[in-house]
Amino acid sequence: MKYAISIIIILVSMLVNAQGDIKKKRVLSDKVFFGAGLGLQFGNVTAVEVSPMVGYIPIDNMYVGLKGTYEYYKDNISENATSIYGGSIFCSYAIYESVLAYAEYEALSLQSLYFDPYRVHGTSDRFWLHSPLVGGGYMQSLGGRSKAMLLLLWNLNETYGSYYSNPIVRISFLF
Secondary structure, eight states: OHHHHHHHHHHHHHHHHHHHHOOOOOOHHHHEEEEEEEEEEOSSEEEEEEEEEEEEOSSTTEEEEEEEEEEEEEETTTTEEEEEEEEEEEEEEEEETTEEEEEEEEEEEEEHHHHOTTOTTOSSSEEEEEEEEEEEEEEEEEETTEEEEEEEEEETTOOTTOSOOSSEEEEEEEO
């Protein structure tokens, strides 16, 4: 009887100890994230931007995803307004705690009348502007899976017709 109780105690203690070693298996819903970027500008130009995103976390601290962009753009001096739309693919990696390395390839459709008056990009009504963006930033946890990212980016393709001037500051939210 003594041996039976001793064996039961040993087995129970091994079972309890083994429970602590079990890691939670990550499922797809733990690896998928959604988010959005918002932009506002007022002054000589009024611009309102919405950029929804969806992505995947292949390994800890790495975020890859797709982002759509829509922007209402109005030049308040000439009273001309247009829509800008497009998308991008991005990747960020936390290289040290909350410090990020970031890269993005963005393609935006711009109206030639406002952004290419000399028809450098051709004679069509709209043209696609491709911008490779690189930089870094800071990611702050907001509780649970929610995070805020503050990014400082550099357009590697800054030319006469570039939509962005360097540096570019962005704020995004992930959840």
